[in-house]
Amino acid sequence: RLARLQQKEAVEFKEHLDNLNDGVIAIILTVMVLEVPLPSQAGVSYRNFMGSMFIFLVSFFVVANFWYDLNRMLLVLNRVSKKMIVNDFIFLAALSVIPMLTKWMMLEPSSLAVFDYGIAYFIANLMKLIISANAWEEFFNEVEGSPHMFSMRLGRRLLIVLIINAVLIFLAYVMPRWDLLAYLLLT
Amino acid sequence: RLARLQQKEAVEFKEHLDNLNDGVIAIILTVMVLEVPLPSQAGVSYRNFMGSMFIFLVSFFVVANFWYDLNRMLLVLNRVSKKMIVNDFIFLAALSVIPMLTKWMMLEPSSLAVFDYGIAYFIANLMKLIISANAWEEFFNEVEGSPHMFSMRLGRRLLIVLIINAVLIFLAYVMPRWDLLAYLLLT
Amino acid sequence: RLARLQQKEAVEFKEHLDNLNDGVIAIILTVMVLEVPLPSQAGVSYRNFMGSMFIFLVSFFVVANFWYDLNRMLLVLNRVSKKMIVNDFIFLAALSVIPMLTKWMMLEPSSLAVFDYGIAYFIANLMKLIISANAWEEFFNEVEGSPHMFSMRLGRRLLIVLIINAVLIFLAYVMPRWDLLAYLLLT
Amino acid sequence: RLARLQQKEAVEFKEHLDNLNDGVIAIILTVMVLEVPLPSQAGVSYRNFMGSMFIFLVSFFVVANFWYDLNRMLLVLNRVSKKMIVNDFIFLAALSVIPMLTKWMMLEPSSLAVFDYGIAYFIANLMKLIISANAWEEFFNEVEGSPHMFSMRLGRRLLIVLIINAVLIFLAYVMPRWDLLAYLLLT
Numbered sequence: 001r002l003a004r005l006q007q008k009e010a011v012e013f014k015e016h017l018d019n020l021n022d023g024v025i026a027i028i029l030t031v032m033v034l035e036v037p038l039p040s041q042a043g044v045s046y047r048n049f050m051g052s053m054f055i056f057l058v059s060f061f062v063v064a065n066f067w068y069d070l071n072r073m074l075l076v077l078n079r080v081s082k083k084m085i086v087n088d089f090i091f092l093a094a095l096s097v098i099p100m101l102t103k104w105m106m107l108e109p110s111s112l113a114v115f116d117y118g119i120a121y122f123i124a125n126l127m128k129l130i131i132s133a134n135a136w137e138e139f140f141n142e143v144e145g146s147p148h149m150f151s152m153r154l155g156r157r158l159l160i161v162l163i164i165n166a167v168l169i170f171l172a173y174v175m176p177r178w179d180l181l182a183y184l185l186l187t
Numbered sequence: 188r189l190a191r192l193q194q195k196e197a198v199e200f201k202e203h204l205d206n207l208n209d210g211v212i213a214i215i216l217t218v219m220v221l222e223v224p225l226p227s228q229a230g231v232s233y234r235n236f237m238g239s240m241f242i243f244l245v246s247f248f249v250v251a252n253f254w255y256d257l258n259r260m261l262l263v264l265n266r267v268s269k270k271m272i273v274n275d276f277i278f279l280a281a282l283s284v285i286p287m288l289t290k291w292m293m294l295e296p297s298s299l300a301v302f303d304y305g306i307a308y309f310i311a312n313l314m315k316l317i318i319s320a321n322a323w324e325e326f327f328n329e330v331e332g333s334p335h336m337f338s339m340r341l342g343r344r345l346l347i348v349l350i351i352n353a354v355l356i357f358l359a360y361v362m363p364r365w366d367l368l369a370y371l372l373l374t
Numbered sequence: 375r376l377a378r379l380q381q382k383e384a385v386e387f388k389e390h391l392d393n394l395n396d397g398v399i400a401i402i403l404t405v406m407v408l409e410v411p412l413p414s415q416a417g418v419s420y421r422n423f424m425g426s427m428f429i430f431l432v433s434f435f436v437v438a439n440f441w442y443d444l445n446r447m448l449l450v451l452n453r454v455s456k457k458m459i460v461n462d463f464i465f466l467a468a469l470s471v472i473p474m475l476t477k478w479m480m481l482e483p484s485s486l487a488v489f490d491y492g493i494a495y496f497i498a499n500l501m502k503l504i505i506s507a508n509a510w511e512e513f514f515n516e517v518e519g520s521p522h523m524f525s526m527r528l529g530r531r532l533l534i535v536l537i538i539n540a541v542l543i544f545l546a547y548v549m550p551r552w553d554l555l556a557y558l559l560l561t
Numbered sequence: 562r563l564a565r566l567q568q569k570e571a572v573e574f575k576e577h578l579d580n581l582n583d584g585v586i587a588i589i590l591t592v593m594v595l596e597v598p599l600p601s602q603a604g605v606s607y608r609n610f611m612g613s614m615f616i617f618l619v620s621f622f623v624v625a626n627f628w629y630d631l632n633r634m635l636l637v638l639n640r641v642s643k644k645m646i647v648n649d650f651i652f653l654a655a656l657s658v659i660p661m662l663t664k665w666m667m668l669e670p671s672s673l674a675v676f677d678y679g680i681a682y683f684i685a686n687l688m689k690l691i692i693s694a695n696a697w698e699e700f701f702n703e704v705e706g707s708p709h710m711f712s713m714r715l716g717r718r719l720l721i722v723l724i725i726n727a728v729l730i731f732l733a734y735v736m737p738r739w740d741l742l743a744y745l746l747l748t
Contacts (some may be wrong), residue, residue: 016583016632022203023397023587026210031595033283034218038291039299046299057280064276086271089625093618096594104599112600112607210584213397220470223404225478226486233486244467251463260389317384400584407657408592412665420673431654438650441641445577492642 464532
């Protein structure tokens with residue numbers, strides 16, 4: 001009986017985690033628009049408004065893209081372990097600060113802003129990779145074997161992500177404006 | 188196995204997209220009320236309050252109406268393609284700026300405000316039509332054939348929407364106040 | 375085929391409406407807490423803070439109570455008509471202004487504030503009754519007959535709600551403070 | 562028929578309550594980030610920004626942890642009673658003020674702030690225990706018997722939680738800074 005309960009637990013937690021992910025990302029997507037200042041307010045020109053709008057749209061599609069990737073990864077799973085849930089929460093925490101940092105970065109492309117954005121973006125990407133690795137590992141465990149080749153490919157991808165992000169974070173100190181452009185192109 | 192996984196993927200993505208749509212639209216609907224100023228604040232008369240309330244209710248039902256239309260269209264589908272997801276995100280982005288632009292337009296019915304509202308409204312309507320076209324196309328693909336006549340009717344509707352919106356956006360320059368009224372009647 | 379599609383449409387819309395209801399009410403419940411001022415801010419005493427906290431908790435349980443009633447009513451249904459959706463949206467619109475009006479009423483128990491709260495509260499209750507009536511009507515339609523006695527009981531309840539609310543709204547003009555107390559006891 | 566309806570009601574309410582829980586907690590998690598001030602604003606140093614960020618992250622994981630515990634407890638149930646729903650709402654109300662109080666406590670570690678946080682934290686923990694007790698009680702009722710030993714263990718745990726919280730709340734008066742540290746370690 002307890003075994004059956006644990007089975008049920010793992011399956012239902014998957015569903016709840018999916019709901020929470022969708023909910024958190026829906027809020028991240030939408031709440032950003034509240035911070036766009038209206039041109040009818042004092043000291044806000046139409047140019048500021050358009051800039052804020054552009055920041056909103058960039059953040060919107062960055063987060064939407066993460067939503068797509070996350071859901072693709074979690075799709076292969078039928079259940080979810082505690083480790084996965086913790087990883088997912090770290091991912092959501094990193095994701096929820098991205099809009100705020102995007103805004104800061106665009107308002108004032110200083111080294112510090114681009115650097116912080118780089119860190120958050122890096123953590124979100126790292127967690128995405130780890131969740132992806134966990135997901136595929138469990139997927140292959142459920143069936144048969146030899147996910148060896150797969151794990152090597154993953155390791156290579158992890159390395160590439162690490163290097164690109166290290167370079168970008170370093171660049172933030174030297175030339176923040178060009179680095180900002182690189183981030184925009186990348187997303 | 189991989190084919191089965193892809194099948195499952197397309198079906199489950201539909202569910203997630205539905206959840207995200209419902210979540211984003213629920214937030215758009217509710218978060219607007221936070222921006223209504225209370226009459227107990229300094230410099231806010233009861234008349235301002237009633238005006239804000241009216242703007243809130245108009246935006247509420249405009250967005251609620253889009254929710255109804257979107258759900259009707261997505262209902263015919265059992266799965267969802269990547270193209271559909273991207274279109275849906277553009278739709279959501281346009282939808283989430285509508286409350287903000289409604290507010291601006293009502294506070295200050297200038298050409299610029301009505302023009303921007305026109306653009307957002309037009310994009311939302313355009314994406315709605317495109318999603319509708321995709322949905323019906325896929326629906327007929329799943330069964331048998333000859334969606335030819337149907338696609339012609341759709342093309343005609345697309346043309347009508349394009350023309351009406353072009354006229355309304357043009358009018359925004361000439362007489363913003365009347366144009367605002369036209370938008371209110373239309374929704 | 376089209377008949378089957380319409381059947382599916384009515385059933386799935388029920389699910390989407392439930393999701394939207396839960397989402398909107400979850401946001402109304404939570405977003406209120408953002409407006410409570412912290413005592414560390416200038417000009418906010420601990421007494422103000424406790425007052426705001428009390429307002430938050432009252433609104434929280436008023437809205438939670440509406441959530442409970444709404445879900446009980448919609449539970450008897452398997453599908454949902456367009457009329458029901460429109461009624462539900464009016465209900466949600468009235469519900470989403472209640473926290474704001476609660477805040478105003480508590481900050482400044484003037485006639486106007488209590489009067490407006492009375493109107494919103496009345497609309498929410500009225501829509502609740504109408505949705506309830508629709509739901510039971512459809513429920514009895516699905517099975518067999520003679521919902522006559524039932525509809526009479528409902529009519530009586532409608533009359534009672536109308537009278538109580540009319541009296542309370544009228545009292546708002548004469549003695550707002552006592553009326554506010556009556557609302558608090560009622561919820 | 563009515564018996565079948567009540568059966569269905571209890572099962573569906575469980576689902577709705579789960580949705581509402583996930584929704585409310587998703588919003589609590591995400592909305593906190595909006596209150597982090599950007600360093601580009603006047604009078605906000607990078608140090609303030611990092612402090613706010615740290616508060617955000619602590620609150621995020623405290624709430625995420627409550628989410629995990631709540632879902633684990635509700636998982637054993639297939640249906641839900643009215644008492645459970647009321648308890649759940651009190652839990653959500655306590656949970657939704659925690660982020661705000663965390664912020665206050667960190668900005669200004671006064672006796673009052675730590676004391677209030679202690680109260681909210683205590684109520685959330687208490688409700689968690691009560692919901693847990695209810696859930697296991699119902700779970701054992703559904704099957705066979707003798708949850709006696711279990712209820713004793715629960716009583717002991719309840720006592721421990723009560724004592725720890727009483728001590729912590731008392732400490733808030735004597736040495737708020739050390740007490741704050743104790744809370745951080747505990748979560």
